[in-house]
Amino acid sequence: MAFGADELRVLRRALAGALCPAPLDDEDVQDCLRLADALDEAAREAGRLRAFLLADLDRYRAALPGSAPGYLELLQDALAAGYDPRPEDLAALRSLRARPVAAALLARCAELAERSVLSRLARVAAPAPRTRLLALPGGRAADEPKPRPKPAPKPVERPVPKPSEVFPPRRRPVPPPPPEERVAG
Incomplete structure (x- = not known):
């Protein structure tokens, strides 16, 4: 720009x-x-x-393989503009690797894809701290009142339940009556 x-x-x-x-x-x-x-x-x-x-x-x-020359040229332009190759690009280049230009692009794309994955993994592992943006003095919001931030809610402390409250005692089944009491006379 x-x-x-x-x-x-x-x-x-x-x-x-x-x-x-x-x-x-x-x-x-x-x-x-x-x-x-x-x-x-x-x-x-x-x-x-x-x-x-x-x-x-x-x-x-x-449209590959018929569009191979145009695809390879477009891919080179896209890579020069900062494009990260996708898995589809790597698969397409593998199918065209008999061509010298495609083989060279495959090596370059594989390296770029590996760098891209490693950088994404590094960002996930250690997220960067967010910086706060400040307005320039005299900007649009200079005359507007600034809202006060709300205080953070206090954490609710709950008592720890007893084991008998979490796991109620099991009721033992009543044994059946002896056989002589079951006979009706």
Whole structure:
């Protein structure tokens, strides 16, 4: 993503305001909001383009082996753009490994897939602490009252039940009467 001269000026003023907190005038706030909107739109457009390219890659993969040259080219472009190869890509490349380009891509994709799995496992094992985002002074929320956080509820302490409450005593069955009492006369 590239910035124009005007966008860089707005960004520089916003960074200067963040480093030396002082109220921003309305024009600077509006410029920052416009820049944020432009960045959001660029991110949405990049997402749409990525979705289109991934759908194109899926179509070419489904049409293999006839679409091998186009698929290999699209996969190379996607990898250059930061795409993590999927298991379907590895399977498709294994079926095409007789081609030198596919064999080289298979080795590269296998390495990228292994790195991706290891990094996901590392993130799961040790989640990063979340940092708190702070608003710049003079932004939209400068005049709004800040809500007070609610106090955390106190934990409810329950008494530990006795074993006789959890497991009631078993009642022994009453033995049947002796045979001589059962005879009616």
